[in-house]
Amino acid sequence: MNFRINYLKVLVEQIHSTTIATIGSDGYPQTRIIDMMLYDENGIYFITAKGKTFYEQLMQQKFVALSATKDKMSISLRGRIKNIGTEKLNEIFETNTYMQKIYPDDTRSAIEVFCLYEAQGEYFDISSPSHIVRDTIVIGTPAIQKRGYYVGSGCIGCKLCYSVCPQKCIDILQKPVVIDQNHCLHCGRCAEVCPKQIIEKRG
Numbered sequence: 001m002n003f004r005i006n007y008l009k010v011l012v013e014q015i016h017s018t019t020i021a022t023i024g025s026d027g028y029p030q031t032r033i034i035d036m037m038l039y040d041e042n043g044i045y046f047i048t049a050k051g052k053t054f055y056e057q058l059m060q061q062k063f064v065a066l067s068a069t070k071d072k073m074s075i076s077l078r079g080r081i082k083n084i085g086t087e088k089l090n091e092i093f094e095t096n097t098y099m100q101k102i103y104p105d106d107t108r109s110a111i112e113v114f115c116l117y118e119a120q121g122e123y124f125d126i127s128s129p130s131h132i133v134r135d136t137i138v139i140g141t142p143a144i145q146k147r148g149y150y151v152g153s154g155c156i157g158c159k160l161c162y163s164v165c166p167q168k169c170i171d172i173l174q175k176p177v178v179i180d181q182n183h184c185l186h187c188g189r190c191a192e193v194c195p196k197q198i199i200e201k202r203g
């Protein structure tokens with residue numbers, strides 16, 4: 001299964017509405033709700049009107065961060081965007097028919113399409129609270145930043161890290177012990193108690 005496509009499908013078809021951040025002219029972050037309209041192997045597509053401040057910021061900054069949540073699962077992405085003009089606009093209106101009422105007839109000419117084409121982010125699911133799931137999402141070929149906690153060399157197998165881990169997501173049958181990245185909360189409790197101070201935070 002292609003997990004990346006799967007997560008983009010979840011974002012577009014199940015969650016749909018996201019909070020997108022750009023930087024305002026005052027230098028501080030600004031957010032607004034933007035629907036994710038389409039996805040394909042090239043990325044994820046959203047639209048805005050050319051008269052909006054958001055449009056100007058997208059054209060200048062060419063970078064966004066977005067987050068969205070539904071039913072205890074969330075997706076966050078940050079990365080590069082590009083304006084593709086009216087390419088895919090008709091397809092977006094056919095797929096998302098409510099847009100035909102917001103911008104009836106030829107008023108859709110006010111709108112242009114943007115593609116998030118190079119991004120890194122995360123899927124996070126707490127629907128099973130004592131067994132959370134997280135995964136990395138990658139669009140395109142960004143410089144990948146590893147995040148989370150990793151066990152370095154010198155582990156003495158004392159299992160103290162496991163004893164304080166809220167998710168019990170550390171494999172203590174191995175030495176050095178191994179953190180299961182897909183179930184780790186990034187809470188840092190293991191790193192605090194390790195007597196050898198070999199649990200490293202990345203990202």
Ligand code: SF4
Pocket residue numbers: 149161164165166167168169170179183184185186187188189190191
């Ligand atoms: S960071 Fe938290 S959840 Fe992750 S392994 Fe350490 S204690 Fe467990």
Ligand code: SF4
Pocket residue numbers: 151154155156157158159160161162176177193194195196197198199
């Ligand atoms: S607390 Fe540190 S030394 Fe002890 S098992 Fe965990 S990683 Fe190894």
